[in-house]
Amino acid sequence: MLVLVAVHALTALIAPALVRLWGRHALYLVALVPGATLAWALTQTSGVRSGEPVVETLSWVPQLGLELALRMGTLSWLMVVLVGGVGALVLAYSARYFRSDDPGLGRFAAVFVAFAGAMLGLVVSDDLLLLYVFWELTTVFSYLLIGYDPAKRASRRAAMQALLVTTLGGLAMLAGFVMLGQHAGTYRWSEVAENLPGGGYLAVALVLVLLGALSKSAIFPFSFWLPGAMAAPTPVSAYLHAAAMVKAGVFLVAMLGPAVADLSPWRPILLVTGLITMFFGGWSALRQVDLKLLLAYGTVSQLGLLMVVLGAGTRDTALAGVAMVLAHALFKATLFLTVGVVDHATGTRDLRELSGVGRRAPALAVVAGLAAASMAGLPPMAGFVAKEAAVEALLHGGTADLVVLAGVLAGSVLTVAYTLRYLWGAFADKPDVPATSVRKISWPFLAPAAVLALAGAATGLLAPAVDRLLAPYADLYRSAEPGYHLALWHGLTPALGLSALAVAGGAGLFHLMRRERVRATLRLPFDGAAAYKKSMSLIDRLAVELTGKTQRGSLPFYLGVILVVLVVLPGGALLAGSPWPQRFHLWDTPLQGLAAAVVVIAAIMAARALRRLTAMILVGVAGYGIALMFILHGAPDLALTQFLVETVTIVMFVLVLRRLPVKFSERPIRSSRRGRVAIGVAVGVVTAGMAYVAAGARQAIPISVDFPDQAVSYGGGKNVVNVTLVDIRAWDTMGEIAVLVVAATGVASLIFRHARDLDRRGDIPGGGRAESRPRWLTTGATARAQSVILQVVTRLLFHAIVLFSIYLLFSGHNAPGGGFAAGLVAGLALAVRYLAGGRTELNGAAPVDAGAVLGAGLFVAVGTGLAAMLLGGEFLQTALLDFYVPVLGKVHFVTSAFFDVGVYLIVVGLVLDILRSLGAEMDRQQETEDAEDAEAREKELV
Amino acid sequence: MTPNLTYVIVVGVLVAAGVTLLLERSLTRVLMGVILLGNGANLLLLTGGRAGAPPIVGGAPQEEMSDPLPQAMILTAIVITLGMTAFLLALAYRSWHLNGHDEVQDDVEDRRIMDLAERDEGPGDADAGTGDDDDDAEADPERSLTASADAGRAG
Structure with a gap:
C-alpha cells in the first residue's frame, strides 16, 4: 500500500x-x-x-x-x-x-x-x-x-x-x-x-x-x-x-x-x-x-x-x-x-x-x-x-x-x-x-x-x-x-x-x-453561506484594524516602540528590584575624565549637527576619544583597533559623503524631534543605570582569571586578548569574519550593479545629482589631477606599511597587534595609495580581486580549523610546534597563527572591497554621468 | 568591584546621542547613531571587567592585569561595526542614487492598510468577495503607488 x-x-x-x-x-x-x-x-x-x-x-x-x-x-x-x-x-x-x-x-x-x-x-x-x-x-x-x-x-x-x-x-x-x-x-x-x-x-x-x-x-x-x-x-x-x-x-x-x-x-x-x-x-x-x-x-x-x-x-x-x-x-x-x-x-x-x-x-x-x-x-x-x-x-x-x-x-x-x-x-x-x-x-x-x-x-x-x-x-x-x-x-x-x-x-x-x-x-433555518461570508469579512476587518494599528510601516516608529519597551521593562526592573551599589569611584585616573569629556561633548554635538561632514568629524572625534579611554583602561589591542577602524571609517565616510548633499534634508517637525530626544535620553539613562548596577553586581570570580595561564600553556602566546580571539574563543572570531565577508559582499552588490532598471532616476523631481555644487576629492582614473609628490611618497611608504602590518600580524600573539589590527593597517596602506592616485594606483597596489582575498582568508581560517580536526584535535585547536631549522636555529611555531592569517586576509579584503566599491566604482559612475551630461549639453546646443 | 562613574556617564551620553540619531529618517544620521551606540555598548561591556595593566603575560603581575575577556569581545564588535558601517554607507549611497535622498521611507503597503483601517474597510481581496478594488489596483498600480509614497514621505 x-x-x-x-x-x-x-x-x-x-x-x-x-x-x-x-x-x-x-x-x-x-x-x-x-x-x-x-x-x-x-x-x-x-x-x-x-x-x-x-x-x-x-x-x-x-x-x-x-x-x-x-x-x-x-x-x-x-x-x-x-x-x-x-x-x-x-x-x-x-x-x-x-x-x-x-x-x-x-x-x-x-x-x-x-x-x-x-x-x-x-x-x-x-x-x-x-x-x-x-x-x-x-x-x-x-x-x-x-x-x-x-x-x-x-x-x-x-x-x-x-x-x-x-x-x-x-x-x-x-x-x-x-x-x-x-x-x-x-x-x-x-x-x-x-x-x-x-x-x-x-x-x-x-x-x-x-x-x-x-x-x-x-x-x-x-x-x-x-x-x-x-x-x-x-x-x-x-x-x-x-x-x-x-x-x-x-x-x-x-x-x-x-x-x-x-x-x-x-x-x-x-x-x-x-x-x-x-x-x-x-x-x-x-x-x-x-x-x-x-x-x-x-x-x-x-x-x-x-x-x-x-x-x-x-x-x-x-x-x-x-x-x-x-x-x-x-x-x-x-x-x-x-x-x-x-x-x-x-x-x-x-x-x-x-x-x-x-x-x-x-x-x-x-x-x-x-x-x-x-x-x-x-x-x-x-x-x-x-x-x-x-x-x-x-x-x-x-x-x-x-x-x-x-x-x-x-x-x-x-x-x-x-x-x-x-x-x-x-x-x-x-x-x-x-x-x-x-x-x-x-x-x-x-x-x-x-x-x-x-x-x-x-x-x-x-x-x-x-x-x-x-x-x-x-x-x-x-x-x-x-x-x-x-x-x-x-x-x-x-x-x-x-x-x-x-x-x-x-x-x-x-x-x-x-x-x-x-x-x-x-x-x-440557518444559512451557512451567509454565515461564512459574514465571518470572513469580520476577520478581514479585524486583520486590517489590527495591522493598521500595529504595523505602521515606519522604521522610527518600530524602533521607538522597541526602545520604549526597553525603558519601561528593564528600566522598571532596575528601579524596582536591584540593589544599587553604595560605593563607586569617579575614575581610575583623572585622564579618563578628560577623555570622557571629549567623547561626551563630541557625541552631543554630533547629534545636533546639521551638516553631514561636521557630524562625521564629531563622530570620529568621539571614536578617537573612546580609543584613548581604552588605553587608559589597559587595553592596548582595543585602542589600536579602535584607532584604525575609526580612520578607515572616516575614509569611507569621505568617499560616500562627497556624493551626498552637504546638509541633511530638512529637519523633522519640532514636536517629533522632541520625542526622539526624549526617547534617546531615557534610553541613555536606563543604560547608564544598567552599567552602574552591573559593574557593582559581580559576585562570582570572572572566568577570565585563568586566561593568562591558559594563554601561555595551551595557546602558546603572551597576548591574552589575541590568544582569546584565535584560540579560547575562536568560534566567535570565526562567526565574526563570516559576517565581514557577508558585509563586504553586500557593499559590492549595492554599488556594482548592471541592471538598467535599477539605475538612477536623475530626472525625477527633487532627485538626481547635486549638479551645482563643486565636486571634491574626485580621484580620477588617471593621475592627472593628483599631486605627483604625494603619489611618489605613498609609493615609497606603501611597502614599509605593508611590511609593518605583517610584523603586527605575527607579533600579535605576544604583543599588541594581531590579525585585525594588521589587516586594518594594510588596508589603510591601500587607502592611501587610492587617495593619492585614484583607481589605477589602487589596482597597481593590489592587482587582485577583493572577493578572491576574502575567499582566500575564509579558506585559510576554516582550513586551519579543519586541519586540527583531521589531525585528531578539536576544530581550531592550537598546536605548539618546536623544531630545529639548520640556519635559523630553534623555531617556535603556533598553528593558530594560520587562523590569524585568515583573519588578516579577510580584513584586507574588506577594506579593498570598500575602496573598490565606494571609491573606484563611484568614481567611474561619476565619470559616466559627467560624460552623459556633456553629451546632453552638446545635443542641446545643436 | 565598584562602578567607575566616568564610564557610566559616557555610556549614558553615547547611548542617548546614538538613539536620538537612530530615530531619524536620514540613513547617514541613522548610521552615525549606530556608530555612537556601538561605542557606548563597547564601553558598557568594558565596565564588566576591571581596569589595570595590559593583559600581556610578563608585563605585569596577573593580579594587576585588566580583564581580557571583555576586551576580546569588544575587539570583534569594533570590527563588525566597521563592516556594518560600510554596508549602511553603501545603502545610503544607493538610496540617494535611486531616489535623490537617503531617507528611510514608510512602507507603502503598510500605508495602504492604514488607509483601509481609517476608512473602516476590509482588504477587499477578490477571494473574500467584498469588492472589486484589486482589479482597479491592477489597472493602475503606478497611480496608487505614487499616491501612497507621497503620503509616506509627508508622514
Whole structure:
C-alpha cells in the first residue's frame, strides 16, 4: 500500500512532463496508476472476504509515536476499489474532455493523481494522525483542482471557500483525534477503539471529530461549499465531489461507527444534520436550471442520506450504508460525466436551452438513464438494492428509526423527482424550445461513463456476491439477530411497497413542479453561506484594524516602540528590584575624565549637527576619544583597533559623503524631534543605570582569571586578548569574519550593479545629482589631477606599511597587534595609495580581486580549523610546534597563527572591497554621468 | 568591584546621542547613531571587567592585569561595526542614487492598510468577495503607488 501511495506521488511529479510530451493522451498513461490501485485491491479480495485486514507498518517519527500504520479492512477495501477504479475512469475521460493545448493540463494531471494518492492513503490509514495528514492533503489538492482556472474569480473564491471550510473542520477533527489518542496512549485506531474514554471528554472529542467529517462531506451547516465547488472542471466534480473526497467524511463516520455508534452524542448529531441536509439538498436540486448544480445539490442530499443510514448504527443499516456508498459513487460519477459530455456536445448545461438531445445521442441517454435509475432506486440497479436494505433495516427498528424512515422516504420522493428533472432537462424534447444541435460524441469520451453505469447495473444484479464481500464490515457491529442480506428480490415485502410509493410520489412531485406553480421558496433555518461570508469579512476587518494599528510601516516608529519597551521593562526592573551599589569611584585616573569629556561633548554635538561632514568629524572625534579611554583602561589591542577602524571609517565616510548633499534634508517637525530626544535620553539613562548596577553586581570570580595561564600553556602566546580571539574563543572570531565577508559582499552588490532598471532616476523631481555644487576629492582614473609628490611618497611608504602590518600580524600573539589590527593597517596602506592616485594606483597596489582575498582568508581560517580536526584535535585547536631549522636555529611555531592569517586576509579584503566599491566604482559612475551630461549639453546646443 | 562613574556617564551620553540619531529618517544620521551606540555598548561591556595593566603575560603581575575577556569581545564588535558601517554607507549611497535622498521611507503597503483601517474597510481581496478594488489596483498600480509614497514621505 505504501508503494502504491509512493507511485502516485512520483507520477504526480512527472505528469507535467508527460503532458508536455504527449498532450492530453498522457492522461491515459497517468490513469494506469489508479488503475493499478484497483487491480491490486482486486487481488486482495479473497482475504478481505474472509475478514482478514491487510496490515503494513513503517516507523516514521518514533519520538512522537508516529508510524505509517496502514490497515485495509472491508470498508477500506471498498474505498480503495472506488478511489482506484473511478479515478482511472475519470482520468481516461479527462483525456477526451480537455484539449491538448489547455495550459493548465499538466498541473491538472499532476494534482489529480496526487489527490488520488492522498485519498488512497486516507482510506488505508490506521494511525489517526496519518489519516489527518492525508485528510488535509486531499483538502489542499482539492483546492488546487477547484481553482483549476485561476484567472476566474468565481473559481478562486469557490476554491478558497472549500479550503477554509474543510480545513476548519479538519483542525477540529485533529483536536478530537488528539483527545482520543492521548487518552488511549496510541493513535492506532484499531487500538484506540478498544480504549475509549467516557463522559464529557468523549462527547467533546466525538463532536470535534464529527465537525471534520460533516464539513468534509458538505453536511448542514457546511453544505454551501459543495455547490460552489462546481466551478471546477467536470472530471474534478465527478471524482472529488461525487465519488472520492466528499466520501472521506462518510468513510470516517463508517470507520468509527462500529466503536462509537452507541455513544452519545454520535447518533443524534448524524441523524438530525443528515436529515436536514437530505431534505434541503433535494429541494434545492429541484429548483436548479444548471444540470451540474442540480447534480451537486443531489449529491448534498445523498450525502445526508448516507450520514443518516450510517449514523443509525446497527448491523443492517451499516450494510445498507456501505452498499449505498458503492452505489452512489457509481451512479453519481456517471451522471457528472454525462453532464460533461452534454456540455461539450451542445455547449450548454442549462436545461431550459436543451431539447431533443436524447433523440440525437441515444447512447448517451441510455448511459445516463441507467445511472439515473440507480439514483432513483429502480431495480435492478445498485441504488435499488441499497435503498431496499436501508428501508428494511429501519423498518424493524424502534420508534426513532421509524421517524428516520419517514424522513428517508420523504428524501427518496425528492430524489426521484430531481432524477426525473435531470433526465427531462438533459434529454427530453421540449415543445417550446428549439432542438439543440449536438456534435458527434466519440466513443472513448463516452466509454468511462458507460463502464461506470454498467458497473452499477452489475452490482445490482450480483447483489448476493456483493453482500458476501461487504458483510464483514457490517458484522463489526455486535448484533444478536441473524442479519439482512443484500438481494434484488426479497419477495413482496413492505419495504418494496414503500419504495414503489416513493417512486410514485417522486413522479407526482416532478409533474407538479413542471407546472411552475409550486415553486415555493424554502429557506434553510440557518444559512451557512451567509454565515461564512459574514465571518470572513469580520476577520478581514479585524486583520486590517489590527495591522493598521500595529504595523505602521515606519522604521522610527518600530524602533521607538522597541526602545520604549526597553525603558519601561528593564528600566522598571532596575528601579524596582536591584540593589544599587553604595560605593563607586569617579575614575581610575583623572585622564579618563578628560577623555570622557571629549567623547561626551563630541557625541552631543554630533547629534545636533546639521551638516553631514561636521557630524562625521564629531563622530570620529568621539571614536578617537573612546580609543584613548581604552588605553587608559589597559587595553592596548582595543585602542589600536579602535584607532584604525575609526580612520578607515572616516575614509569611507569621505568617499560616500562627497556624493551626498552637504546638509541633511530638512529637519523633522519640532514636536517629533522632541520625542526622539526624549526617547534617546531615557534610553541613555536606563543604560547608564544598567552599567552602574552591573559593574557593582559581580559576585562570582570572572572566568577570565585563568586566561593568562591558559594563554601561555595551551595557546602558546603572551597576548591574552589575541590568544582569546584565535584560540579560547575562536568560534566567535570565526562567526565574526563570516559576517565581514557577508558585509563586504553586500557593499559590492549595492554599488556594482548592471541592471538598467535599477539605475538612477536623475530626472525625477527633487532627485538626481547635486549638479551645482563643486565636486571634491574626485580621484580620477588617471593621475592627472593628483599631486605627483604625494603619489611618489605613498609609493615609497606603501611597502614599509605593508611590511609593518605583517610584523603586527605575527607579533600579535605576544604583543599588541594581531590579525585585525594588521589587516586594518594594510588596508589603510591601500587607502592611501587610492587617495593619492585614484583607481589605477589602487589596482597597481593590489592587482587582485577583493572577493578572491576574502575567499582566500575564509579558506585559510576554516582550513586551519579543519586541519586540527583531521589531525585528531578539536576544530581550531592550537598546536605548539618546536623544531630545529639548520640556519635559523630553534623555531617556535603556533598553528593558530594560520587562523590569524585568515583573519588578516579577510580584513584586507574588506577594506579593498570598500575602496573598490565606494571609491573606484563611484568614481567611474561619476565619470559616466559627467560624460552623459556633456553629451546632453552638446545635443542641446545643436 | 565598584562602578567607575566616568564610564557610566559616557555610556549614558553615547547611548542617548546614538538613539536620538537612530530615530531619524536620514540613513547617514541613522548610521552615525549606530556608530555612537556601538561605542557606548563597547564601553558598557568594558565596565564588566576591571581596569589595570595590559593583559600581556610578563608585563605585569596577573593580579594587576585588566580583564581580557571583555576586551576580546569588544575587539570583534569594533570590527563588525566597521563592516556594518560600510554596508549602511553603501545603502545610503544607493538610496540617494535611486531616489535623490537617503531617507528611510514608510512602507507603502503598510500605508495602504492604514488607509483601509481609517476608512473602516476590509482588504477587499477578490477571494473574500467584498469588492472589486484589486482589479482597479491592477489597472493602475503606478497611480496608487505614487499616491501612497507621497503620503509616506509627508508622514
